[in-house]
Amino acid sequence: MLDICLIGAGGVGTIAAYVLEKSQRARVTVILRSNYALVKDRGFDIDSIDHGKVPNWRPHNVVSSFASAATDQKSYDFIVIATKALPELTSSIITELPPLITPGKTSIALLQNGLAIETPFATAFPNTPILSSVSMVGSRLTNSTSVFHQKADVSNVGAHFHHVDDTFTRARQHDAAALFVDVYNAGLADARPKTNARCLLVDDIVGARWAKLLWNASFNTLCTLLRISVGELISGPGRDTLLEPAMREIAAVATAAGYGDAVAEDMIQEKLHDSPPTSTLRPSMLVDLENGRPLELEVILGAPLRVALEKGVSTPVLTQVYELLRQVQWKLTTQAKR
Amino acid sequence: MLDICLIGAGGVGTIAAYVLEKSQRARVTVILRSNYALVKDRGFDIDSIDHGKVPNWRPHNVVSSFASAATDQKSYDFIVIATKALPELTSSIITELPPLITPGKTSIALLQNGLAIETPFATAFPNTPILSSVSMVGSRLTNSTSVFHQKADVSNVGAHFHHVDDTFTRARQHDAAALFVDVYNAGLADARPKTNARCLLVDDIVGARWAKLLWNASFNTLCTLLRISVGELISGPGRDTLLEPAMREIAAVATAAGYGDAVAEDMIQEKLHDSPPTSTLRPSMLVDLENGRPLELEVILGAPLRVALEKGVSTPVLTQVYELLRQVQWKLTTQAKR
Structure with missing residues (x-):
């Protein structure tokens, strides 16, 4: 069972949290800000082209701070970041990440738009595998706890080989990406025959x-x-x-x-x-x-x-x-x- | 007494018509479209930084078409065009202008924004003096018959010497511009001491x-x-x-x-x-x-x-x-x- 911490439970992030847990191979701790109390109380209402209507869905754990995410769980396999890719926000996330990262175990998965989004993470955590996802999912929050997901969850995921050496091998970085893709696809297994939702491992992210x-x-x-x-x-x-x-x-x-x-x-x-x-x-x-x-x-x-x-x-x-x-x-x- | 036909009685054009008549040296025929009946009935309500409040002001004559402008008056000294400078509108005006232009007498005055606005008129009427005005007047219609004029009427006017020859002399073109400026300034005489409204004759328009x-x-x-x-x-x-x-x-x-x-x-x-x-x-x-x-x-x-x-x-x-x-x-x- 993988332990995953997810930051940025918007349209894309909430669907990702749901898919990862649906695989039954991961437990997801979601860090929430403004909607923490509401989600804690009644969960998310998901209306998804891939997964149908899922009222009151609660992730394994919801927390209101990075500090709680660190104390609630000894270590994480993946930190999934699905916030908007904004420079100031990225800086502030990087400042808070160290307690959540276990060297040799944790990988960072970026579910975000744009180019070179991996660079600030690679600079801050040079020996942490970083993988990133180019997602075509069409999903958005319609209010603070409701997700409307109307376009099938299709994404390309690959390792970002920011540096490779004898101890931080290409294989290790690749394996982290392959594991993430494997678990994610397990979570899409039910949806795939209907919508062709899929997560593809790519060499050149x-x-x-x-x-x-x-x-x-x-x-x-x-x-x-x-x-x-x-x-x-x-x-x-x-x-x-x-x-x-x-x-x-x-x-x-x-x-x-x-x-x-x-x-x-x-x-x-x-x-x-x-x-x-x-x-x-x-x-x-x-x-x-x-x-x-x-x-x-x-x-x-x-x-x-x-x-x-x-x-x-x-x-x-x-x-x-x-x-x-x-x-x-x-x-x-x-x-x-x- | 000059006879003037004005096209485009918006914020700038209506104030120009008022100023030209206030000079007591010109009679203005204004061609109106949508607001013809209203203006015919009750005139314009002008609220002007230069001229104060002038309720129910009627130009010498208002007409609803170019054809009426041509039959109501034997000939014009100036055709003043104060519409927006839009290519399609300019083309349509040029098509309707010939009956209003008396060769050897009429000049065209363009009170419009932009560059090279004189060119289509010069092409259509090569032997008609064309002068143009760069206006800093701040004036607008607040409804179809009300003009709110809040920034003093300051403009530079000059002849556009599109071609010069022995019969269509530079002097003749310059004199047309000088006459227009002279009459316009006469209409600003009352306002000038208060607001410094003025119309300047420039060599290089x-x-x-x-x-x-x-x-x-x-x-x-x-x-x-x-x-x-x-x-x-x-x-x-x-x-x-x-x-x-x-x-x-x-x-x-x-x-x-x-x-x-x-x-x-x-x-x-x-x-x-x-x-x-x-x-x-x-x-x-x-x-x-x-x-x-x-x-x-x-x-x-x-x-x-x-x-x-x-x-x-x-x-x-x-x-x-x-x-x-x-x-x-x-x-x-x-x-x-x-």
């Missing part, structure tokens, strides 16, 4: 992150800046002048960074033509903006643009979209502080 | 248009795209990464086009530092967006960017802001048509 950025750095950022749906973006003149150029800029940066295979032309064509002009989808970053929540701007645009700068790749569209969204982010965060 | 673009192509477009006030723009990171670069791009284009004097460093500094960080001003283009009205994008950004292309000036910020606002405009106009 960084490539998978670049591939996801083809969409996230273009559709997600442009729809947010323009406050329009996916369908409105691809129906207007911006389809040709903004969207496709932005996507090709990401592909050029990924290629310069050595991940050309992950962003090949067929991938680009698929992302460009996947959505119908009638799509009313409002991407995640736009939903964050509309709810006054900070944007995952640094991991979605800041990080690839730092690679572009380093590799000398020109990104005329993305650079300006980034600066414009930095101004949007500034307004969001200064207003939140007032 | 194109330079004056570039100078106004320093603000309009930067503050106006960025506040619109980001949907923020002037104060929010200059308080955030976009002040340095977007606003100042955008303004300097306009200055570079103007300089390449031979109008460097109009956009000198002291002008840039003045525009950058003129507004306080507390300013809640929402620029005109943003107000248009918020009211679902089309944006004056082509004359404010499209025209200077065409010059940039022609002169080979790099405009990394403005090019992207333009493409982003084209998408915004597309949404505005397709929604309006539905």
Whole structure:
């Protein structure tokens, strides 16, 4: 039986906690903040395309602080982090993590968006295996204890080989990722025949992150800046002048960074033509903006643009979209502080 | 007594009509569309920083069509156009203008924003003097017959010397502008001691248009795209990464086009530092967006960017802001048509 501590029980995190426990191979301790008392009292109400309606679902343990998570349980096999990937939040989590990490035993699993999200964890915990998940799950909290999960839980998971040496071997890091995938898939066993929910172990998780950025750095950022749906973006003149150029800029940066295979032309064509002009989808970053929540701007645009700068790749569209969204982010965060 | 026909009795146009008649040297025929019956019945209610409260003000004549304007009056000295500067609207006005223009007598006065607004009129009426006004008047319709005018009527007016030859002399074109300025200033005589309202005759109206673009192509477009006030723009990171670069791009284009004097460093500094960080001003283009009205994008950004292309000036910020606002405009106009 694995012991897992999960941080960030939002739409993605709560479904992950549920899946991990459903495997019957893991016990999950969930750290909650504002909704601790409510979840302790009545659990989560889950309405899931994969798992059906699950009222009053309670994880193995819920705690209200990192300190309680450390005292309630001697050690953890995995720390799963499913919060938004925001620099300040990541820093504060890293500050609180040490008591939860048992050297030689614990691995960190990042269920988050963006590029280079593993770096701050790898810097803080160089000998801890870090694996990360690129998730296509469509799931959100509709209130503080209700999860509406409408798109099947499909994810790519891989080890992030931030450093490899004789004692911190590639095999050990790979095995941690393989174990996580194995348990996660066990939790999806019931759902898989219906929805094809699945967790795939991939060798190149960084490539998978670049591939996801083809969409996230273009559709997600442009729809947010323009406050329009996916369908409105691809129906207007911006389809040709903004969207496709932005996507090709990401592909050029990924290629310069050595991940050309992950962003090949067929991938680009698929992302460009996947959505119908009638799509009313409002991407995640736009939903964050509309709810006054900070944007995952640094991991979605800041990080690839730092690679572009380093590799000398020109990104005329993305650079300006980034600066414009930095101004949007500034307004969001200064207003939140007032 | 001059005969003047005015098209576009919005905030700017109605005040212009009032000022021209107040000079007692002009009779103004105003062409109205949707508010014709109301204005015919009870006139405009003007509340003006320059002219005080003027209830039920009626121009000399109001008509509901170009055809009526042509039959009501034998000929006009000036056709004053104070509509928004939108390509489609300009084309439709030009189609209707010929019956109102008496060769050798009539001049066209454009009270509009942007760059190169004179070109379509010059092409259609090559031997008609065209003068244009760069106006700083702050005036708007608060309902279909009420004008709230809160910022003194200050404008630069000059002839647009689109072509000069022996019969269509520079002097004739200049004299038309000088006459317009003279009459307009007569209409401001009462206001001038209080508010310093004034109409200045300038030699280089194109330079004056570039100078106004320093603000309009930067503050106006960025506040619109980001949907923020002037104060929010200059308080955030976009002040340095977007606003100042955008303004300097306009200055570079103007300089390449031979109008460097109009956009000198002291002008840039003045525009950058003129507004306080507390300013809640929402620029005109943003107000248009918020009211679902089309944006004056082509004359404010499209025209200077065409010059940039022609002169080979790099405009990394403005090019992207333009493409982003084209998408915004597309949404505005397709929604309006539905």
